[in-house]
Every structure is written in structure tokens, then in C-alpha cells.
Amino acid sequence: xxxxxxxxxxxxxxxxxxxxxxxxxxxxxxxxxxxxxxxxxxxxxxxxxxxxxxxxxxxxxxxxxxxxxxxxxxxxxxxxxxxxxxxxxxxxxxxxxxxxxxxxxxxxxxxxxxxxxxxxxxxxxxxxxxxxxxxxxxxxxxxxxxxxxxxxxxxxxxxxxxxxxxxxxxxxxxxxxxxxxxxxxxxxxxxxxxxxxxxxxxxxxxxxxxxxxxxxxxxxxxxxxxxxxxxxxxxxxxxxxxxxxxxxxxxxxxxxxxxxxxxxxxxxxxxxxxxxxxxxxxxxxxxxxxxxxxxxxxxxxxxxxxxxxxxxxxxxxxxxxxxxxxxxxxxxxxxxxxxxxxxxxxxxxxxxxxxxxxxxxxxxxxxxxxxxxxxxxxxxxxxxxxxxxxxxxxxxxxxxxxxxxxxxxxxxxxxxxxxxxxxxxxxxxxxxxxxxxxxxxxxxxxxxxxxxxxxxxxxxxxxxxxxxxxxxxxxxxxxxxxxxxxxxxxxxxxxxxxxxxxxxxxxxxxxxxxxxxxxxxxxxxxxxxxxxxxxxxxxxxxxxxxxxxxxxxxxxxxxxxxxxxxxxxxxxxxxxxxxxxxxxxxxxxxxxxxxxxxxxxxxxxxxxxxxxxxxxxxxxxxxxxxxxxxxxxxxxxxxxxxxxxxxxxxxxxxxxxxxxxxxxxxxxxxxxxxxxxxxxxxxxxxxxxxxxxxxxxxxxxxxxxxxxxxxxxxxxxxxxxxxxxxxxxxxxxxxxxxxxxxxxxxxxxxxxxxxxxxxxxxxxxxxxxxxxxxxxxxxxxxxxxxxxxxxxxxxxxxxxxxxxxxxxxxxxxxxxxxx
Numbered sequence: 147x148x149x150x151x152x153x154x155x156x157x158x159x160x161x162x163x164x165x166x167x168x169x170x171x172x173x174x175x176x177x178x179x180x181x182x183x184x185x186x187x188x189x190x191x192x193x194x195x196x197x198x199x200x201x202x203x204x205x206x207x208x209x210x211x212x213x214x215x216x217x218x219x220x221x222x223x224x225x226x227x228x229x230x231x232x233x234x235x236x237x238x239x240x241x242x243x244x245x246x247x248x249x250x251x252x253x254x255x256x257x258x259x260x261x262x263x264x265x266x267x268x269x270x271x272x273x274x275x276x277x278x279x280x281x282x283x284x285x286x287x288x289x290x291x292x293x294x295x296x297x298x299x300x301x302x303x304x305x306x307x308x309x310x311x312x313x314x315x316x317x318x319x320x321x322x323x324x325x326x327x328x329x330x331x332x333x334x335x336x337x338x339x340x341x342x343x344x345x346x347x348x349x350x351x352x353x354x355x356x357x358x359x360x361x362x363x364x365x366x367x368x369x370x371x372x373x374x375x376x377x378x379x380x381x382x383x384x385x386x387x388x389x390x391x392x393x394x395x396x397x398x399x400x401x402x403x404x405x406x407x408x409x410x411x412x413x414x415x416x417x418x419x420x421x422x423x424x425x426x427x428x429x430x431x432x433x434x435x436x437x438x439x440x441x442x443x444x445x446x447x448x449x450x451x452x453x454x455x456x457x458x459x460x461x462x463x464x465x466x467x468x469x470x471x472x473x474x475x476x477x478x479x480x481x482x483x484x485x486x487x488x489x490x491x492x493x494x495x496x497x498x499x500x501x502x503x504x505x506x507x508x509x510x511x512x513x514x515x516x517x518x519x520x521x522x523x524x525x526x527x528x529x530x531x532x533x534x535x536x537x538x539x540x541x542x543x544x545x546x547x548x549x550x551x552x553x554x555x556x557x558x559x560x561x562x563x564x565x566x567x568x569x570x571x572x573x574x575x576x577x578x579x580x581x582x583x584x585x586x587x588x589x590x591x592x593x594x595x596x597x598x599x600x601x602x603x604x605x606x607x608x609x610x611x612x613x614x615x616x617x618x619x620x621x622x623x624x625x626x627x628x629x630x631x632x633x634x635x636x637x638x639x640x641x642x643x644x645x646x647x648x649x650x651x652x653x654x655x656x657x658x659x660x661x662x663x664x665x666x667x668x669x670x671x672x673x674x675x676x677x678x679x680x681x682x683x684x685x686x687x688x689x690x691x692x693x694x695x696x697x698x699x700x701x702x703x704x705x706x707x708x709x710x711x712x713x714x715x716x717x718x719x720x721x722x723x724x725x726x727x728x729x730x731x732x733x734x735x736x737x738x739x740x741x742x743x744x745x746x747x748x749x750x751x752x753x754x755x756x757x758x759x760x761x762x763x764x765x766x767x768x769x770x771x772x773x774x775x776x777x778x779x780x781x782x783x784x785x786x787x788x789x790x791x792x793x794x795x796x797x798x799x800x801x802x803x804x805x806x807x808x809x810x811x812x813x814x815x816x817x818x819x820x821x822x823x824x825x826x827x828x829x830x831x832x833x834x835x836x837x838x839x840x841x842x843x844x845x846x847x848x849x850x851x852x853x854x855x856x857x858x859x860x861x862x863x864x865x866x867x868x869x870x871x872x873x874x875x876x877x878x879x880x881x882x883x884x885x886x887x888x889x890x891x892x893x894x895x896x897x898x899x900x901x902x903x904x905x906x907x908x909x910x911x912x913x914x915x916x917x918x919x920x921x922x923x924x925x926x927x928x929x930x931x932x933x934x935x936x937x938x939x940x941x942x943x944x945x946x947x948x949x950x951x952x953x954x955x956x957x958x959x960x961x962x963x964x965x
Contacts, residue, residue, distance in 0.1 A: 187199075187266040187294055187295075188266050188267060190265060190266060190294070191265060192247075192263055192264060192265045195263055195264075195265055195266060195292070195293065195294040196219070196247060196248070196263050198294070199292075199294040199315060200248065200261065200263055200292055200294070201213070201217070203297075203315040203316065203318050204217060204248075204250070204318060205217075206316065206318075208316065208317075208318075208320070209318045209319070209320050210320050210321065211250060211320070211321060215251075215254070216250055216251050216252070216321060217248060217250060218248065218249045218250075218251065219247065219248055220245050220246075220247065221245060221246045221248070221249040222243065222244075222245050223243075223244040223245060223246055223280055223283050223284070223357050224243050224244040224283075224357070224538075224539035224540055224541070225238070225243050225539060225540030225541060226238035226239055226240060226241070226242045226243040226540050227239045227242040227243075227537075227538065227539075227540045227544075228537075228540055228543065228544055228713065228720045228721060229544070229721075230544050230545070230546050230720075230721040237715075237720040237721070238540065238720075242540070243540060244280065244283070244539075246260050246261075246262065246277075246280045247261055247262050247263045247273075248260070248261040248262075248263070249261075249280075249284065249286070250286075250288075250321070250324075252321050252324070252325045252343070253343060253345065254345065254346055254348065255346045255355055255360050255363075255364075256343065256364065257284040257285070257286040257360065258286055258287065258288055258321065258324045258325065258328070259281070259286055259287075259288035259289065259290060259324060260277045260280045260281040260284065260286050260288075260289050260290070261277065261289075261290040261291070261292065261297075262274070262276045262277040262280070262289075262290070262291050262292075263291075263292050263293070263294075264291070264292075264293050265293065265294075266293050266294050266295065267293075268293050269293065270291060270292060270293050270295055270296050270297070270298050270312065271291045271298035271310075271312075272291060272293065273291035273292070273293075274289065274291040274298055274300060274310075276291075277289035277290060277291050277300070278300060278302075281300075281302065283357045283358075283361070284357050284360060284361065285360070285361045285364060285365065286302075287301070287302050287303035287324075287327075287328050287331075288300065288301060288302065288303065288324055289302065292315075294315075295315070296312055296313060296314050296315055297312070297313050297314075297315070297318060298310060298311070298312050298313075299311050299312075299313055301327070303324075303327050303328045303331045303332070304331040305331070305332075332368070333372070334368070334371070338368075338371040338372060340401055341367060341370070341371035341397070341398065341401045341403045342364075342367060342368050342371050344367070344397040344398075344400055344401040345397070345400065346363070346393055346396070346397060347392070347393060347396045347397075347427055349427075355389075355390075355393065356385075356386070356539075356541065357539075358381070358385065358529075358531040358535070358539075359385075359386055359389065359390050359393070361529060362379055362381065362390050362528075362529045362531070363390055363393045363394050363397070365528050365529050366379065366394050366506065366528060366529070367394060367397050367398065369528055370398060370403065370404075370504055371403070374504075374528075375503075375504045375505065376504075376505055376523065376524045376525050377504070377505070377506045377507070377524060377525070377528050378482075378506075378507045378509070378524035378525060378526070378527045378528065379506065379507070379508050379509075379527065379528060379529055380509055380510070380511075380527045380529070380530040380531070380532075381508070381509075381510060381529075381530075381531045382510050382531060382532055382533040382535075382536045382542060382708065382711065383510045383533075383704075383705070383707075383708025383709070383711050383712075384536065384541075384542050384543075384708065384711040384712040384713075385531055385536055385541065385542065387480065387508045387510070388416075388419065388420050388423070388424045388425075388480065388508075389424045390508075391409065391420075391424075391478050391480070391506070391508060392420075392424040392425055392427075394478075394506070395407050395409075395425075395448065395476065395478070396427065398476060399447070399448070403475075404475040404476040404504065405447060405475055406447050406448075406449075406473055406474045406475050406476070407447065407448045407449065407474065407475065407476045407477070407478070408449045408450075408451065408474045408476070408477045408478070408500070408503075409425070409448070409449065409450045409451070409477075409478050409480065410451055410452075410453050410477065410478070410479045410480065410493070410496070411450075411451075411452060411453070411479075411480040411481060412452065412453055412454065412481060412493075413452070413481070413683070414452055415659065415660075415663075415683060415684075416480055416481065417436060417450050417451065417452050418436075419684065420450055420480070421434070421436050421450050425448070425450065428448045433446060433447050433448055434446060434447075434448040434449075434450065435448070435449055435450070436449075436450045436451065437449060437450070437451040437452075437455055437456060437465075438455070440455060440456075440465050442465055442468045442469070444469070444473070449474075453493055453496060456496065457495065457496060464495075466496050466499060466500075467499065469500075471499060471500060471501070471502060472502050473500070474500050474503045475503055475504065476503055476504050476505075476506070477497065477500055477503045477504070477505045477506070478505075478506045478507075478508065479493065479497070479505065479506070479507050479508065480508050481508065481509060481510075482507035482508060482509045482524070494523070497523075505524070506524075507523070507524040510533075510704060510705065510708055511700070511701040511704040511705055511708075533704070533707070533708075533711060536711065537711075541713065542711045542712070542713065543710060543711050543712060543713050543719065543720060543721045543722050544721045545707070545710060545711075545721060545722050545723065545724055546721070546723055546724070547723075547724045547725075547726060547731050547734070548603070548723060548724070548725045548726065548794065548854075549726045549729070549731060549793075549794070550599055550725065550726070550727050550791060550793070550794050551729075551791070551792050551793040551794075552592060552595065552727070552789050552790065552791060552792065553789065553790045553791075553792045554580075554583070554589060554592060554787070554789050555579075555580040555583070555727075555728075555729075556792055556793075558577040558578060558579045558580075559577070559578045559583075559587070559589065559784075559787065560575070560576070560577045560578070561573045561574075561575060561578075561782075561784070562575060563575050565784075567782040567783050567784055568590075568783040568784065568785045569783060571780070571782060573587070573782045573784070574782075580696070580728060580729070581696050583618075584617065584618040584619070584622040584694075584695075584781075585618050585619070585696075585781070586781060586782070587781060587782040587783075587784065588622075588625070588781050588782065588783045588784065589784050589787050589789055590625075590783065590784065590785045591785075591786075591787060591788055591789045592789040593622075593625050593626060593629050594629050594632075595789050595791070596626070596629070596692075596694050596727055597626060597629035597630045597632070597633045598633055599725070599727075599791070600613070600615065600630065600633075600672075600690075600692055600725060601630065601633040601634055602857055603690070603723070603725060603857075604690070606853035606854070606856065606857055607689075607723075607853060608689065609634075609637065609671070610668060610671050611671070611689035611690055612662070612671060612685055612687050612688045612689060612690070613671065613672045613673070613688070613689070613690040613691075613692065614672075614673050614675060614679055614685065614688060614690075614691055614692065614709055615630070615672065615673070615674045615675070615692040615694065616675060616676070616679075616680065616691070616692065616693050616694065616695050616706055617674055617675065617676050617694055617695055618676065618694070618695045618696065619676050620647075620649040620650070620651050620652070620676050621781075622676070622694075622695075623647050623649050623674040623675055623676050624647055624649075624674075626647075626674045626694070627645055627646070627647040627674045630645045630672055630674065631644075631645050634672075637671075641668075641669050643658070643661075643669040643670050644669060644670065644671050644672065645670065645671070645672045645673075645674070646658045646662070646670040646672070646673055646674070647673075647674045647675070648662065648670075648673045648674070648675050648678055648679060649674075649675055649676055649678050650676075650677070650678050656678070658670050658673070659679075659683065662685065663683060663684055663685045663686070665686055665687045665714060665717050676695070677702075679709065680702060680705050680706050680709070683709070684712070685709050685710075685712075686712045686714045686717075686719065687712075687714050687717045687719045688709050688710045688712075688719075688722060689710070689719060689722050689723065690710075690722065690723050690725065691706065691707070691709055691710045691722065691723070691724050691725070692725045692727070693706065693724065693725070693726045693727060693728055693730045693731070694727045694728060695728060695730075696728055696730070697728070697730040697733070700733055703730060703733045706730075707724065710722035710724070793809075794809070794810070794858070810850070810851070810854045810855055810858050811855070811858055811859075811872040813850055814845065814850040814855055814869070814872050814873065815872050815873050817844070817845055817848045817850045818845065818850070818869055818872075818873035819873060821841065821844055821845075822841070822873075825870065825873070825874040825876070828869070828870070828873065828874070829962065829964075832866055832869075832962065833955070833958055833959060833962065835919065835921065842865075845869075852865055852868070855868050855869075855872065856868060859871060859872070859878065860878075862880045862881060862882065863878055863879070863880060863881065864881050864884065864912070864916065865916075866962055867879050867880075867881075867884075870964075876964065881912055881913045881916065882913050884961050884962070885909050885910075885912060885913045885961070887960060887961070887963075889960050889963070890909070890957070890960050890961065893956065893957065893960055894906065897953075898943070900934065900935075900940070900943045901943055901944060901953065903934055904926070904931065904934060904940050904943065904944075905953065905954075905957060907930060907931040907934070908920045908925060908931070908954070908957075909957070909961075911925060911928070912961075920954045920957065920958060921950065921951050921954040921955075923937045923941060923950075924937075926940050926941070
């Protein structure tokens with residue numbers, strides 16, 4: 147079960163030892179005190195209403211809810227949302243998480259009811275809408291609202307009819323009664339109940355299921371108990387599909403409803419992650435095996451396999467046929483969008499061979515094209531949890547998008563007659579567009595410019611942020627690696643694994659995958675790839691995704707974005723950036739991007755014309771470009787054509803959660819003027835350290851990144867000048883020019899020798915390093931100031947902290963005087 151609230155823990159500590167059991171030391175209110183409490187009920191807080199009226203109503207003998215196993219107070223449903231605009235340590239927005247006052251469970255992770263409580267100044271049913279929303283998150287069939295006078299019950303157990311009624315405090319239904327009502331309306335017979343009510347595996351505290359996992363597991367187990375044999379679960383990358391699969395298997399296996407299970411994946415890393423982590427409880431009882439070296443041992447009950455390890459193009463390699471068709475009762479296909487959707491795939495052959503088994507498909511992106519369909523095979527999803535929902539619930543990392551356009555991408559490139567490429571080949575004279583680049587024609591300077599812009603971003607943020615660069619094919623990934631090596635020569639000199647190509651045709655690169663995905667491993671930092679890292683590879687600390695490939699497939703786009711959606715708070719990974727050089731993020735604007743999957747209907751003879759057909763565009767493959775004849779197509783390589791950046795846009799969300807797409811300068815101007823008004827007010831605010839800090843925090847929270855602004859305007863300018871320039875059209879003045887004002891030298895001449903050296907040292911740091919907060923005494927510990935004395939001694943030279951801050955205030959007034 148999820149962690150209990152601090153309120154519950156505090157209450158649990160107030161216990162006494164009785165009959166060798168720990169019991170709560172707060173007995174239910176006795177009838178003689180109820181009248182007195184009723185008189186003062188209007189003065190009681192919501193917390194008091196819960197403890198003095200609601201909990202006694204639940205635990206009285208006629209109701210019989212167990213305070214420890216079935217009643218959970220302040221139950222966490224969602225985490226606080228994450229913002230891309232916060233400061234370190236303040237990345238979550240306080241108060242945005244959802245917590246139910248009380249959740250009632252029949253058994254662990256089998257929720258029956260949500261109770262929302264208001265103080266007695268509210269009506270009895272005032273909390274009902276909130277209770278219904280929370281009950282929906284958990285699939286709890288009952289919702290209650292109370293103000294301490296009575297309960298209003300909403301019975302959602304009947305899918306065809308919802309009823310509401312008011313019930314007295316002393317008539318709250320028992321767990322058995324609510325469970326029976328649920329079973330009756332959901333057609334759960336005693337035989338089915340043995341499966342549906344089977345216990346979850348109780349894991350460690352950090353493996354407690356989230357609300358959507360509870361919903362997915364319970365829905366699946368109930369559907370299988372009722373005989374459904376094909377099931378599709380759609381869950382965004384990073385939401386714990388494997389953990390969900392394990393709990394489904396565990397409950398069905400413990401209930402003896404499914405005795406032999408096969409877990410199929412198409413990447414070794416997916417199989418190994420499941421074997422080592424989520425499926426480990428089966429390992430503890432030595433009842434699980436991974437099929438290796440095409441060897442089959444039929445003495446186990448849970449099997450994990452790479453589908454390539456059990457199938458092949460030659461009949462003797464199809465070792466899955468060593469099992470009888472009825473050997474497995476349950477088959478789960480991880481990342482089922484990759485292979486099982488196609489009618490003629492090796493996956494489909496395996497699934498059809500074991501057609502008598504119950505089969506579950508897991509995917510973040512159900513594949514739907516005119517020829518490939520998950521829904522045709524598995525049926526409509528029994529449960530969907532989208533990327534948008536995961537971000538709103540605070541479980542997935544939000545993102546911002548930087549779109550970069552080059553002149554040749556916008557206008558195209560026409561070589562002209564007689565143009566020879568780098569290797570002396572005559573280039574076909576036509577206009578080449580962005581979709582041709584790196585597939586049919588290579589502009590080497592374009593590749594260099596992409597590498598340059600990626601490196602610039604990393605230098606402004608974090609040069610050791612895990613980065614994946616998606617390229618057109620493996621040859622493009624190789625060229626991109628070289629370009630990034632040249633741009634990062636200093637860090638490559640320290641460790642040549644700083645940049646690595648990780649593609650399917652590069653054995654050495656593939657060996658780097660394990661280190662790349664491990665948060666504790668520093669290298670590799672940047673990985674160039676084509677498709678190998680687009681799915682199934684869990685790069686938990688990936689902070690930058692670079693797209694320099696054409697992506698026509700929504701499925702592939704979702705998978706690529708999924709590489710960055712995991713949150714790792716212990717490694718400072720709260721959000722990620724998408725740097726788009728190909729316009730691929732246009733998929734965000736597609737209304738189908740994050741909605742429920744839609745099946746593509748291909749009309750066949752004799753079938754209805756409705757629904758209309760929708761085809762999917764295949765995306766470029768992992769391998770180098772090939773012609774229709776199967777021959778490798780040579781690419782023209784143009785080394786000398788200049789490529790320029792013509793537009794750079796940062797896409798963010800505003801405080802209302804709506805995506806804002808503006809050039810960085812225009813966006814900053816709007817935010818700055820909304821907060822400060824005229825320039826004089828801005829300058830006054832800047833000269834006040836507290837108000838300056840407030841201003842900078844507001845700008846960052848609103849997405850006006852100072853790092854991106856510096857990149858836009860150029861190096862050598864103070865933040866004050868950057869903001870004055872974009873916000874109020876003031877001319878840019880370098881930090882060096884500001885520091886050399888005669889008035890500052892005159893001011894220094896009035897100071898004692900030690901004071902002057904301190905002020906000159908701080909000013910030098912302003913010029914060389916861009917230090918904005920000059921009164922921060924931690925700067926006094928740095929070279930060369932540390933040689934002048936300790937921070938205490940240096941501050942004392944100004945007569946103490948007040949004198950030091952006053953001297954800095956005068957210096958800053960001269961520094962930022964634009965008169």
C-alpha cells in the first residue's frame with residue numbers, strides 16, 4: 147500500500163499494547179459525548195470532523211472497517227506537478243498534487259470507496275464532485291461526501307446506472323456489503339471472485355503502485371477472470387508497464403488461473419531489466435528463467451524471452467515449437483507496437499502458435515496504419531494512460547521545445563548545372579529539400595551547424611547532461627559523432643567516450659548502451675543514433691533529445707519523446723528539452739498526438755465504407771539509404787555550401803499550462819514589461835537585491851531562460867543589459883565597458899587600499915565570469931580575493947556586513963547608471 151500520511155503516522159504512534167496487538171489510542175466517541183460535540187460542530191475543523199465523526203462511523207461494529215488495513219487517510223493520488231521554470235530544489239509546484247481525505251480498500255490495492263470530508267459549515271454533499279473525481283482515478287465504485295452530520299453516497303458500481311442517497315452516520319455499509327454490491331453488478335461469480343480478489347505482491351515501500359497502475363492491473367485481472375483472451379494496455383513510456391505486467395502475472399499465478407507464463411520482448415535490455423528488477427520475486431522462489439542460447443527447459447513456470455531467441459527464418463530456429471501449443475496459459479508482449487502488430491511478423495507467428503493462451507500487449511504507442519494494427523489483434527485498449535496525464539499527475543517529466551530552422555531547410559538547395567560533389571560525382575540538378583538532406587544529399591556544413599548549436603546549448607546548461615541525437619541513418623550518425631567530437635574537443639580529450647555512436651551496425655557502440663543508461667555512469671554523455679535508442683532503452687537521466695531525422699510516423703515520434711519522460715529527482719532530472727532541427731515537433735499540434743489510439747480501417751470487399759481509412763507514413767530505417775532495387779544509394783556530399791540559422795524558437799508552457807511559442811527575445815520582453823512596466827522601474831528593481839532576485843525567479847518561471855537569451859544576444863553582456871536591450875530597446879553595453887566607467891575609478895579612489903582591492907576583485911569577477919550578485923560573501927573565498935584575508939576579515943574592513951553591502955550598493959548604482 148502507498149505510504150500513509152504524516153497525520154496517520156502520528157496517530158499510529160499514539161498506541162497502547164493490548165492483547166499483544168497495537169491498537170489506536172483514540173477510541174471512538176461515545177454516545178454521551180456526541181451531543182456535546184454536535185453543539186460545537188460548527189466550530190470544528192475538517193480534520194476534527196474526520197477524527198470525531200467519520201472515523202468512528204467507519205470503525206463501529208456495524209460497519210467494521212479495519213483502521214490499519216482498509217482505511218487510508220490523506221491518500222496520495224498524484225504528485226505535485228513539475229515545472230520547467232523552477233529553481234533547483236523547487237521544481238515541483240506545491241499544492242498541485244491530489245490527495246483524498248479517505249480511501250477505503252476491500253483488500254490491499256482493491257479500492258472500494260473514496261470519502262471527501264468538509265467542515266460542518268458546508269452541506270453534506272459538498273465534497274461529492276471531488277470524491278467522484280478521485281474515485282474515477284482509482285476505479286473505486288463508491289464515492290461519499292460528509293460534513294459530520296451524515297453521508298451522501300454515490301453508487302457507481304452499476305456501469306449502466308449511478309444512484310445517490312443520503313445515509314446516517316451509524317448506517318455506513320460494511321466492506322462485505324460494498325464488495326457484494328460490486329460483485330453483483332459486475333457479474334463476478336464466486337469462481338471469478340477467487341481471481342479478482344487475489345492478493346497483490348506486497349513489495350517494498352518504493353514499489354507501491356500508483357493510481358493508474360492499480361486501475362490497469364485490476365481491470366486486466368477482472369477481464370481475464372471473465373474470460374477475455376486478448377488485452378491491450380496503453381501506458382506512456384516511464385509509467386511502469388513492466389511493474390504492471392508483473393502484478394498481473396503474480397495475481398493470476400497465485401490464484402492458479404494461469405500456471406505457465408511467457409514474457410516476450412524484442413530487446414535484450416527489456417528482458418534483462420524485467421528479469422533483474424520487477425520479476426525478481428519469481429526468482430526468489432526459483433520459478434523463473436530466461437531462454438538463452440536457444441535452449442529450452444520445460445521445468446519452469448515463468449519464462450522471459452527475446453523473440454529473436456525463440457524464432458528465426460529457418461524452421462529449425464523456431465524453438466518455440468518445442469513447447470506444445472497449450473504449454474503457456476498467459477503471454478505478455480512488451481513494446482507490442484514493434485512487431486506483433488504486423489500480420490506477417492515473426493511475433494504474430496508465435497502468438498498464433500500459442501493461440502489458446504491469454505495474450506496481453508503492452509505499448510506506449512499502439513501502431514495503427516493501413517497494413518499494421520495492434521487493435522485488430524488485441525482489441526480496443528482496456529486501459530490508457532497518456533503522456534499528458536503522466537505530466538499532469540507529476541509522474542512524468544514535462545518538456546520544452548527548441549525549434550531551429552536553417553536557410554537551406556526553408557528554401558531548399560539547388561546545386562546548379564555541372565556541380566560536382568566532394569568525390570567528383572556530378573550532382574543531379576534539382577532542388578533538394580530538408581527531407582533529402584542526409585538521405586540523398588549531405589551538406590557537411592549543415593551537420594557541423596547542428597553539432598555547434600547542440601554544443602552551445604549544453605555549454606549554457608549542463609555539458610554532462612545525457613543527450614541522444616537521432617539521425618537519418620547510421621552513416622549520418624557517424625558523421626554527427628565526428629562533428630560533435632570536434633565541437634567538444636576539450637571534453638573528448640579528457641575521455642574519448644564523451645561522444646559515442648550507438649547504432650545497430652556498430653558492435654562497439656552497442657556495448658556502450660549499458661553505461662549510457664546507467665545514471666551513475668558519467669560516460670558516454672552524448673549518443674548519436676538512428677533508431678536503436680528510439681524504443682525500449684530506459685535512459686532515465688536523459689535531459690536533451692535532439693531530432694535531426696525526418697519522422698513521419700506518430701508512433702516513432704512518441705517513442706523518441708518517451709526517451710526523456712522519466713523523472714529522477716535524485717539525479718536532478720525533472721524535465722527535458724527537445725531540440726528539433728527537422729520540424730518533427732509538429733506532431734505536438736496534431737490532435738491525435740496524445741488522445742486515445744484510433745484504429746485505421748481498411749475497406750475490404752463486402753465491408754462497409756465506414757469508418758474512413760487513414761494511412762500511416764513509414765519512417766526512414768536504421769540502415770543507410772537504399773533504392774527500391776535494394777542497392778545502396780550513394781549520397782551526394784557537398785562540403786562547401788554555407789548553411790545559416792534563420793529562426794530559433796523556444797516552445798514552453800505558461801502558468802495556465804498552455805503552450806507558448808515565441809522567439810526568446812519577444813517572450814522575455816512581454817514578461818519583463820508585464821512585471822516591471824517602464825524601464826526606470828526595472829532599473830530600480832534591479833538595484834534592490836531582494837527585488838532583483840524576485841524578478842529573475844519570475845522570468846525563469848515564465849520560461850524566459852537567461853541562458854538562451856545570452857545565446858541569442860551574444861557573449862560578454864551582463865544580464866541587466868540583456869534585459870534592457872530586449873525589454874526596452876537599449877543599446878547593448880559589454881560588462882568590460884561598464885566596469886571601465888571613470889565614475890567607478892573615482893569611487894575606488896575614495897576607498898582604503900584593502901577595500902579598493904576587494905571591490906576591484908569583485909568587479910573583475912563581474913567582467914570575466916558574469917557574476918551578478920556582488921554582495922555574496924562566498925565570492926570572497928575565491929581567487930584572488932582569498933589571498934587578501936578571510937571573508938570575515940574582508941567584510942570587517944568595511945565596518946561589518948552593513949558597510950560591505952552599502953559599498954556594493956554604491957558600486958552597482960555607478961555600474962548600472964545609464965544617464
